[in-house]
Amino acid sequence: MSIEPAADEVELRVNGDPRRIRVDPRVTLLDALRDEFGLTGPKKGCDLGQCGSCTVLLDGRRITSCLTFAVMHDGREVTTIEGLGGDPEGELHPVQRAFVDHDAFQCGFCTPGQIMAAVALLDEGHAGDDDEIREWMSGNLCRCAAYPNIVTAIAAAAGR
Amino acid sequence: MSPEDPWIGRPQARVDGPVKVTGTAMYTGDVALPHLAHAVLLQSTVAKGRILGTDVAAAERAPGVLAVCASDGSLGIGPVASYYSADNGPMGDGRTPLSDAVIHHHGQHVAMVVAESREQACAGAELIRVRYREQAPLARIEDAIPQTPPGREDVVRGDLTTGLAVADATVEAYYETPPQHMNPMEPCATTARWTGNRLTVHDSTQHVFGVRAALAEAFGLRPEDVRVLSGFVGGGFGSKGTVWPHVLLAAAAARLVGRPVRLALTRPQMFTSCGVRPPTRQRVVLGARRDGRLTAIAHDGTTATSFGENVVENTGGTTAMLYACPNVTIRQRIVRLDMQAPTFQRAPGRAPGSFALESALDELAHELGVDPLELRLRNHADTDPSSGRPWSSKHLRECYRLGAERFGWDPDDRTPGTRRDGDVLIGSGMASATHEMDPGPAAAYAELRVDGTAVVGVASHEIGTGTYTVFAQIAADVLGVGPDRVFVRLGDTELPEAPPSIGSQTVAYVGPAIRRACEAVRDDLLAGALADPESPLYGREIGTIEFGGDTFVGELSRIGSPSISAIGHAHPDAGSPYAVHSFGAQFAEVAVDARTGTVRVRRMVGAFDIGRVINPRTARGQLVGGMTFGLAQALMEATTIDPRRGHVVEPHLAGYHLPTNADVGALDVLFVDVPDPHIGDVGARGAGEIGVVGAAAAIANAVFHATGVRVRTLPITPDRVVTAGSGLGWGDFGG
Ligand code: FES
Numbered sequence: 001m002s003i004e005p006a007a008d009e010v011e012l013r014v015n016g017d018p019r020r021i022r023v024d025p026r027v028t029l030l031d032a033l034r035d036e037f038g039l040t041g042p043k044k045g046c047d048l049g050q051c052g053s054c055t056v057l058l059d060g061r062r063i064t065s066c067l068t069f070a071v072m073h074d075g076r077e078v079t080t081i082e083g084l085g086g087d088p089e090g091e092l093h094p095v096q097r098a099f100v101d102h103d104a105f106q107c108g109f110c111t112p113g114q115i116m117a118a119v120a121l122l123d124e125g126h127a128g129d130d131d132e133i134r135e136w137m138s139g140n141l142c143r144c145a146a147y148p149n150i151v152t153a154i155a156a157a158a159g160r
Numbered sequence: 161m162s163p164e165d166p167w168i169g170r171p172q173a174r175v176d177g178p179v180k181v182t183g184t185a186m187y188t189g190d191v192a193l194p195h196l197a198h199a200v201l202l203q204s205t206v207a208k209g210r211i212l213g214t215d216v217a218a219a220e221r222a223p224g225v226l227a228v229c230a231s232d233g234s235l236g237i238g239p240v241a242s243y244y245s246a247d248n249g250p251m252g253d254g255r256t257p258l259s260d261a262v263i264h265h266h267g268q269h270v271a272m273v274v275a276e277s278r279e280q281a282c283a284g285a286e287l288i289r290v291r292y293r294e295q296a297p298l299a300r301i302e303d304a305i306p307q308t309p310p311g312r313e314d315v316v317r318g319d320l321t322t323g324l325a326v327a328d329a330t331v332e333a334y335y336e337t338p339p340q341h342m343n344p345m346e347p348c349a350t351t352a353r354w355t356g357n358r359l360t361v362h363d364s365t366q367h368v369f370g371v372r373a374a375l376a377e378a379f380g381l382r383p384e385d386v387r388v389l390s391g392f393v394g395g396g397f398g399s400k401g402t403v404w405p406h407v408l409l410a411a412a413a414a415r416l417v418g419r420p421v422r423l424a425l426t427r428p429q430m431f432t433s434c435g436v437r438p439p440t441r442q443r444v445v446l447g448a449r450r451d452g453r454l455t456a457i458a459h460d461g462t463t464a465t466s467f468g469e470n471v472v473e474n475t476g477g478t479t480a481m482l483y484a485c486p487n488v489t490i491r492q493r494i495v496r497l498d499m500q501a502p503t504f505q506r507a508p509g510r511a512p513g514s515f516a517l518e519s520a521l522d523e524l525a526h527e528l529g530v531d532p533l534e535l536r537l538r539n540h541a542d543t544d545p546s547s548g549r550p551w552s553s554k555h556l557r558e559c560y561r562l563g564a565e566r567f568g569w570d571p572d573d574r575t576p577g578t579r580r581d582g583d584v585l586i587g588s589g590m591a592s593a594t595h596e597m598d599p600g601p602a603a604a605y606a607e608l609r610v611d612g613t614a615v616v617g618v619a620s621h622e623i624g625t626g627t628y629t630v631f632a633q634i635a636a637d638v639l640g641v642g643p644d645r646v647f648v649r650l651g652d653t654e655l656p657e658a659p660p661s662i663g664s665q666t667v668a669y670v671g672p673a674i675r676r677a678c679e680a681v682r683d684d685l686l687a688g689a690l691a692d693p694e695s696p697l698y699g700r701e702i703g704t705i706e707f708g709g710d711t712f713v714g715e716l717s718r719i720g721s722p723s724i725s726a727i728g729h730a731h732p733d734a735g736s737p738y739a740v741h742s743f744g745a746q747f748a749e750v751a752v753d754a755r756t757g758t759v760r761v762r763r764m765v766g767a768f769d770i771g772r773v774i775n776p777r778t779a780r781g782q783l784v785g786g787m788t789f790g791l792a793q794a795l796m797e798a799t800t801i802d803p804r805r806g807h808v809v810e811p812h813l814a815g816y817h818l819p820t821n822a823d824v825g826a827l828d829v830l831f832v833d834v835p836d837p838h839i840g841d842v843g844a845r846g847a848g849e850i851g852v853v854g855a856a857a858a859i860a861n862a863v864f865h866a867t868g869v870r871v872r873t874l875p876i877t878p879d880r881v882v883t884a885g886s887g888l889g890w891g892d893f894g895g
């Protein structure tokens with residue numbers, strides 16, 4: 001017999017915007033962002049915490065949003081790729097700009113996750129040298145293998 | 161832009177870069193439609209047998225569930241026989257999904273649930289009880305009997321026995337490669353919507369026209385009543401080149417519930433639902449004179465396929481044409497296993513085939529005491545040995561030279577196991593690379609507008625290869641507007657038809673169609689202007705007209721026309737007297753941990769002749785991606801199949817290892833960059849796959865040079881290095 005869990009109410013501040021939603025407790029943060037908030041920048045590459053394409057910032061720290069439920073984050077601050085303020089027709093965030101300038105992607109599917117991880121990495125102070133960047137970016141898979149250019153882009157964004 | 165300073169050849173930044181970095185590029189799973197319902201698939205837990213019964217009652221009562229379908233044919237999907245049997249046709253699963261009780265492979269779709277939300281559909285699927293009668297599957301190549309693939313003949317040139325008799329040295333070795341999964345970062349997804357008898361499908365595909373053909377056939381529709389859109393595709397590597405069962409199921413689900421339906425495969429389902437590169441067993445025999453000239457080559461490849469499909473992983477394709485040798489025998493055999501339908505994966509046949517051939521050449525070089533690079537030069541094929549035809553263009557010698565120079569290849573340092581750096585042993589290896597072009601016709605649309613913008617369109621696809629950017633560059637040169645003013649439309653069956661985005665053929669064969677369409681626009685406009693006494697161009701010689709944007713746009717505005725458009729066609733010459741291949745040389749340096757056998761690739765250099773390089777930036781991306789694909793095959797990728805039950809043991813990315821950023825060392829890509837005079841007007845050949853070819857062999861050869869240990873089974877994991885090295889006093893390396 002299946003029992004439908006009751007929807008829960010949570011307030012999330014997504015990209016600076018506080019919003020209350022009623023959500024099925026089985027809904028991951030990733031699915032809530034994509035379906036409830038219409039933010040399809042974060043991608044579902046595996047839904048198992050193994051690829052990093054769903055990476056967002058939760059209270060400023062990077063997490064794989066597929067590996068946590070939306071209802072667990074009442075009152076928390078979430079930043080997605082859309083929250084970086086980059087405008088595809090105009091000014092981009094410096095990390096986004098660096099990714100374009102250094103061709104740090106191909107199909108682009110992993111890219112929102114890579115960029116969010118890179119933003120966090122810079123904040124963490126893990127861009128000391130290329131090897132450090134490689135190590136701290138290794139939670140984000142890129143099957144197109146734009147890896148060398150991702151390293152160059154992040155180093156450039158770090159001002160090296 | 162003047163013809164002397166073209167956009168072609170420039171490292172133009174991707175025109176789709178800004179949408180990709182802002183998360184606004186739309187992939188299939190991002191398409192939101194009103195009243196969207198969600199379908200999920202349940203898959204077989206056995207590899208062979210019959211479904212005895214499917215209890216769907218509890219699932220049907222579950223909250224939010226709209227429909228539940230068992231594998232009983234009730235969806236009314238018709239067979240898609242003609243799509244699957246087409247000449248050179250798709251290699252995929254030709255069976256009608258959810259049609260009967262027979263289980264052909266582990267992970268076969270056995271039921272579908274459609275619900276208001278994905279969570280409800282998943283919860284419903286968990287309530288379905290399927291009872292099977294399980295039979296023991298045939299799961300290992302070794303347990304099956306090889307057979308000749310239907311319609312396939314052995315390649316025999318000269319006489320192998322004679323060639324071996326005159327050889328001063330021979331090498332015979334066996335190589336193995338495992339099943340490998342494409343695993344694009346975007347799992348396959350389909351969203352289907354019916355409006356009366358018309359069907360619109362968003363699909364993550366490398367071939368919108370193929371999807372349209374299959375859907376029309378399956379649902380008895382006229383092709384023009386089916387529209388297929390592919391938007392951005394998050395990588396394919398072959399897994400999205402063919403129409404797989406879930407695409408038909410999504411359309412059937414939408415018809416069943418009378419609502420738009422999204423069906424996204426999960427990552428684990430990607431391991432059983434959209435093809436696999438089959439495992440191979442290969443034997444290579446080489447004979448050569450003391451100076452290294454080959455006298456005999458035999459290459460036998462046995463590869464696995466399913467019982468329903470005759471997929472051949474063509475391991476000997478490269479061997480047939482890469483080196484000059486008078487006596488060659490190539491045999492392909494298949495074995496049938498209870499497995500999913502295999503399909504083409506990036507560099508089909510050539511990836512595993514070149515691992516065996518190029519490893520064997522390295523073994524021969526060692527045997528003869530000849531530098532491996534020199535060995536390849538001595539056997540350079542000046543014409544295509546497989547057909548006798550001249551090459552359309554071949555600069556392989558230049559690839560060897562450029563690559564060796566950049567890498568710092570030392571012909572005198574070829575003794576294995578002599579370079580040590582602390583706890584690691586250092587070695588270098590190389591291999592040749594080649595990729596054949598498979599020409600296909602294409603058409604394209606072009607339009608120049610009076611506002612100075614242009615539109616070009618073709619049902620090709622952006623799968624990460626830079627298609628938008630490269631087509632904009634090609635159009636910009638003809639129409640005289642900047643690439644940023646060219647809007648490229650792709651991935652839509654309303655656009656002129658193009659071949660699938662596979663086989664490294666998009667730039668080479670669709671690029672010329674774009675160019676023709678733009679030229680037709682230009683010529684139409686010019687013809688009118690030259691004949692019109694009112695035009696400033698009246699009576700001018702065509703050769704004296706500066707091809708600038710103002711010329712054309714000014715003419716448009718003068719005649720009061722908002723735009724002018726044309727369709728262009730490109731038909732590559734099927735009866736070409738030339739053999740058309742890309743070429744390359746791969747070099748790798750590895751460090752092998754002397755205690756554990758762990759291999760790290762420190763750096764790779766690839767030098768490639770891909771004809772004219774339209775965009776060095778995007779082309780480099782393709783080759784870096786290809787070389788990394790090869791690195792992954794060399795060191796980590798393998799799908800483990802349970803030998804008794806035929807299961808995929810690790811259907812996820814924690815078990816199936818893809819390279820991470822830290823796994824990839826410095827990769828250097830060099831281009832010869834000489835236009836191919838015999839391939840369309842653009843002069844470009846394929847770049848998407850050749851980076852894979854030879855990469856695994858170069859790494860394996862470097863491992864041998866580092867350690868003296870020859871690993872002939874991929875991937876080269878630490879246990880294999882240590883095991884293969886035990887008889888060679890591997891322990892002596894430790895310290
Ligand atoms: S989708 Fe979250 S880690 Fe892969």
Ligand code: FES
Pocket residue numbers: 104105106107108109110111141142143144145146345394395624
């Ligand atoms: S750009 Fe395609 S997966 Fe990273």
